Amino acid sequence: xxxxxxxxxxxxxxxxxxxxxxxxxxxxxxxxxxxxxxxxxxxxxxxxxxxxxxxxxxxxxxxxxxxxxxxxxxxxxxxxxxxxxxxxxxxxxxxxxxxxxxxxxxxxxxxxxxxxxxxxxxxxxxxxxxxxxxxxxxxxxxxxxxxxxxxxxxxxxxxxxxxxxxxxxxxxxxxxxxxxxxxxxxxxxxxxxxxxxxxxxxxxxxxxxxxxxxxxxxxxxxxxxxxxxxxxxxxxxxxxxxxxxxxxxxxxxxxxxxxxxxxxxxxxxxxxxxxxxxxxxxxxxxxxxxxxxxxxxxxxxxxxxxxxxxxxxxxxxxxxxxxxxxxxxxxxxxxxxxxxxxxxxxxxxxxxxxxxxxxxxxxxxxxxxxxxxxxxxxxxxxxxxxxxxxxxxxxxxxxxxxxxxxxxxxxxxxxxxxxxxxxxxxxxxxxxxxxxxxxxxxxxxxxxxxxxxxxxxxxxxxxxxxxxxxxxxxxxxxxxxxxxxxxxxxxxxxxxxxxxxxxxxxxxxxxxxxxxxxxxxxxxxxxxxxxxxxxxxxxxxxxxxxxxxxxxxxxxxxxxxxxx
Amino acid sequence: xxxxxxxxxxxxxxxxxxxxxxxxxxxxxxxxxxxxxxxxxxxxxxxxxxxxxxxxxxxxxxxxxxxxxxxxxxxxxxxxxxxxxxxxxxxxxxxxxxxxxxxxxxxxxxxxxxxxxxxxxxxxxxxxxxxxxxxxxxxxxxxxxxxxxxxxxxxxxxxxxxxxxxxxxxxxxxxxxxxxxxxxxxxxxxxxxxxxxxxxxxxxxxxxxxxxxxxxxxxxxx
Numbered sequence: 001x002x003x004x005x006x007x008x009x010x011x012x013x014x015x016x017x018x019x020x021x022x023x024x025x026x027x028x029x030x031x032x033x034x035x036x037x038x039x040x041x042x043x044x045x046x047x048x049x050x051x052x053x054x055x056x057x058x059x060x061x062x063x064x065x066x067x068x069x070x071x072x073x074x075x076x077x078x079x080x081x082x083x084x085x086x087x088x089x090x091x092x093x094x095x096x097x098x099x100x101x102x103x104x105x106x107x108x109x110x111x112x113x114x115x116x117x118x119x120x121x122x123x124x125x126x127x128x129x130x131x132x133x134x135x136x137x138x139x140x141x142x143x144x145x146x147x148x149x150x151x152x153x154x155x156x157x158x159x160x161x162x163x164x165x166x167x168x169x170x171x172x173x174x175x176x177x178x179x180x181x182x183x184x185x186x187x188x189x190x191x192x193x194x195x196x197x198x199x200x201x202x203x204x205x206x207x208x209x210x211x212x213x214x215x216x217x218x219x220x221x222x223x224x225x226x227x228x229x230x231x232x233x234x235x236x237x238x239x240x241x242x243x244x245x246x247x248x249x250x251x252x253x254x255x256x257x258x259x260x261x262x263x264x265x266x267x268x269x270x271x272x273x274x275x276x277x278x279x280x281x282x283x284x285x286x287x288x289x290x291x292x293x294x295x296x297x298x299x300x301x302x303x304x305x306x307x308x309x310x311x312x313x314x315x316x317x318x319x320x321x322x323x324x325x326x327x328x329x330x331x332x333x334x335x336x337x338x339x340x341x342x343x344x345x346x347x348x349x350x351x352x353x354x355x356x357x358x359x360x361x362x363x364x365x366x367x368x369x370x371x372x373x374x375x376x377x378x379x380x381x382x383x384x385x386x387x388x389x390x391x392x393x394x395x396x397x398x399x400x401x402x403x404x405x406x407x408x409x410x411x412x413x414x415x416x417x418x419x420x421x422x423x424x425x426x427x428x429x430x431x432x433x434x435x436x437x438x439x440x441x442x443x444x445x446x447x448x449x450x451x452x453x454x455x456x457x458x459x460x461x462x463x464x465x466x467x468x469x470x471x472x473x474x475x476x477x478x479x480x481x482x483x484x485x486x487x488x489x490x491x492x493x494x495x496x497x498x499x500x501x502x503x504x505x506x507x508x509x510x511x512x513x514x515x516x517x518x519x520x521x522x523x524x525x526x527x528x529x530x531x532x533x534x535x536x537x538x539x540x541x542x543x544x545x546x547x548x549x550x551x552x553x554x555x556x557x558x559x560x561x562x563x564x
Numbered sequence: 565x566x567x568x569x570x571x572x573x574x575x576x577x578x579x580x581x582x583x584x585x586x587x588x589x590x591x592x593x594x595x596x597x598x599x600x601x602x603x604x605x606x607x608x609x610x611x612x613x614x615x616x617x618x619x620x621x622x623x624x625x626x627x628x629x630x631x632x633x634x635x636x637x638x639x640x641x642x643x644x645x646x647x648x649x650x651x652x653x654x655x656x657x658x659x660x661x662x663x664x665x666x667x668x669x670x671x672x673x674x675x676x677x678x679x680x681x682x683x684x685x686x687x688x689x690x691x692x693x694x695x696x697x698x699x700x701x702x703x704x705x706x707x708x709x710x711x712x713x714x715x716x717x718x719x720x721x722x723x724x725x726x727x728x729x730x731x732x733x734x735x736x737x738x739x740x741x742x743x744x745x746x747x748x749x750x751x752x753x754x755x756x757x758x759x760x761x762x763x764x765x766x767x768x769x770x771x772x773x774x775x776x777x778x779x780x781x782x783x784x785x786x
Contacts, residue, residue, distance in 0.1 A: 050759055050760075052748070052751065052757070052759065052780075053746040053747075053751060053778065053779060053780060053781055054602050054603055054604070054746060054747050054748040054751065055600060055601065055602060055603060056603060056781060057603055058603070058646070058647055058650075058651050059603060059643070059742055059743070059746035059747070059781075060724065060746065060780075060781030061647075061651065061724055061725070061726065061742065062724045062725055062726075063651075064651075064653075064726070081724070081781055083781075182764060183764055183765060183766050184766055185766030185767065186766055186767030187766075188766065189767070222764075223760055223761065223762050224761045224762065224763055224764045225759060225760060225761065225780075226780050227780050227781070347767065348770070349769060349770050350766070350767040350768065350769070350770060351768050351769070351770035351774065352764070352765060352766045352767070352768060352777075353761060353763070353764065353765040353768045354761035354762070354763050354764035354765065355761065355764070355780075356764045356766065387766075389776075390721075391776035391777070391779070392722075392741060392745045392755075392776065393721050393722040393723060393741075393742075393745075393779070394721045394722075396721075396722045396737060396738060396741040397715055397716050397717070397718075397720045397721075397722070397734075397737075398716075399707055399711070399716070400707075401625050401626045401700060401703060401704075402625065402626070402628055402700075403628055403630050405626065405627070406626075406627045406628065406630065406634070407630075409627075409741065409745070410632075410754055410755065410775045410776065411772075411773075411774065411775060411776060412770065412774070412776050
């Protein structure tokens with residue numbers, strides 16, 4: 001029996017799925033929101049929130065055996081422990097394939113809300129130059145939209161979720177509608193002042209983050225407890241649970257169905273529509289069928305593409321909505337990792353109060369407007385940094401025992417450390433792709449995804465430049481000691497995976513049109529990171545949200561006109 | 565110091581950084597966390613009585629009670645026994661136990677084993693002092709002998725991971741330090757614990773006698 005009680009079905013309840021559920025229900029549609037993972041109820045299921053160190057197993061040291069067995073990918077997120085492990089993907093139960101010579105870290109959420117509960121919450125707008133870059137330098141295809149198409153939707157999203165930040169008036173990093181910025185450490189103010197004086201093309205600003213610095217739309221301002229990734233019952237950072245899900249529920253038109261794996265979509269050649277969604281109930285094993293007027297895939301870049309690839313039919317032999325043949329191709333992620341660390345002997349009479357869930361940001365300063373003469377790479381990168389005043393954990397490795405050792409470890413160390421991580425743009429390469437491995441079905445019988453991805457020459461050359469520039473920055477900032485490193489984390493580790501179902505005006509070289517609607521099937525939309533045509537160097541979640549809200553607006557207007 | 569270690573030095577304070585993890589095989593399934601109990605409230609019994617008494621002496625040597633509580637007050641010895649039993653892999657455990665057994669405790673009568681240090685008579689205290697003195701000497705020698713261990717290098721911060729190559733003396737210091745500063749006693753009575761700060765200020769004045777803030781977990785940046 002096919003359940004036809006919904007106008008729209010949204011697959012995935014993370015950052016974009018929550019937005020689709022909110023927008024579609026608020027526009028009057030009855031929505032079924034599916035998620036493969038167990039429910040995570042706001043507040044009550046944040047079972048590690050505000051748990052003190054002494055209640056964690058081994059006081060929070062990694063439970064290595066458990067992680068190695070079940071969370072061997074999730075552990076690379078760096079923010080998982082016993083307090084929030086239930087919010088992460090179990091990698092043993094939900095495997096994927098990759099060549100061990102070319103590791104890809106697919107870090108996934110494991111509960112309703114997905115990675116919206118676990119993200120680092122940085123919110124940056126793509127610039128006009130980001131949308132034009134592919135076309136200008138010939139790498140990748142043309143974006144079907146420009147900054148002006150998305151700007152009102154950035155406004156709309158920022159206003160709803162609450163983004164704190166400092167307006168800087170930079171062309172390469174458009175300002176948004178900001179709540180008051182978080183404060184910098186004293187050492188950061190010193191560093192900022194020195195850098196901006198000596199290297200005028202560099203701006204150092206506080207991170208723009210979806211953490212509330214004042215009460216906003218019924219959600220409380222941040223209380224600076226620190227580990228956001230354990231969940232926040234005061235809803236002080238944006239997550240599906242804190243923000244979009246309550247809005248969708250308030251319409252009384254939302255049905256959330258956790259533990260529901262979407263196996264495949266079925267296409268009806270007569271109506272030229274997605275006609276059936278095949279779902280497996282994880283708990284009962286029952287197979288269910290749903291039908292709706294429109295379908296929004298928001299399952300995350302790789303998962304949405306997996307569903308499409310697994311929805312082949314006579315009409316679409318290479319994957320649903322894949323008449324172009326580009327589905328699965330042009331996977332991107334940002335290069336990430338520590339570029340440098342520096343020691344400062346300034347502001348030593350400063351300490352701090354509260355745990356700031358945010359860092360500072362140095363927006364792209366290379367190849368802006370035009371190609372820099374000394375740059376051996378195209379596009380750009382940004383630096384995200386943070387500061388620390390050392391404490392016992394940083395100083396435990398000193399020699400000695402007894403009272404002197406205890407006293408030294410009890411007090412803050414006599415320096416500040418500032419580290420910066422580089423986030424580099426990744427060019428779209430056809431060979432960076434996801435495919436299905438039919439020989440390796442998962443526990444539901446669904447072919448596992450295989451990811452083939454590596455960073456290439458341009459990404460690595462930009463990485464090398466980051467280390468050179470970081471050295472200049474540290475010198476200008478007055479560091480007494482510093483180290484730099486140009487290595488990148490493996491692809492996937494940035495958790496900014498995107499591409500594989502890109503947008504475009506030309507149906508022969510793109511999967512989605514400028515409204516995130518598939519060229520091939522009018523009632524099928526994909527609005528997560530898989531739609532991306534290029535990666536910019538800025539964190540992409542805000543852009544995904546804006547694209548989703550915009551696509552929902554279009555879909556409902558088309559529906560009302562009877563065009564879907 | 566090698567480059568990688570210094571890079572890791574601040575990797576934990578940054579978005580996108582991933583923790584280096586070492587091999588392991590300890591069997592442990594925790595449930596205490598969900599029940600809301602203190603981690604060290606659970607029983608463990610892997611040491612012999614003599615080993616247990618020795619660990620008690622060692623942690624108090626490393627972090628003694630002064631005008632504030634010390635490692636024994638925080639039951640860092642019990643934390644160590646739990647960690648050796650359920651966290652360490654067999655190789656790490658072998659390093660720890662043989663390191664422990666390699667220490668010369670001197671004249672240690674069986675009857676003194678079940679007495680806590682403060683219950684001992686004056687005469688026994690003087691004996692105890694001799695034992696402690698000898699242990700400090702041995703720890704100092706061990707530290708000299710292993711002074712080139714990577715564990716001592718700049719950039720090695722005691723975090724969420726564990727250095728599988730660490731010699732006994734480094735294992736002992738790390739677990740004592742974590743077992744002390746992350747404990748309820750260490751975090752609330754020696755460090756300053758403020759689970760609900762309410763705001764953030766990155767340039768408060770620092771008084772010279774001010775302890776650091778306690779951490780939420782060992783890998784935290786603050």
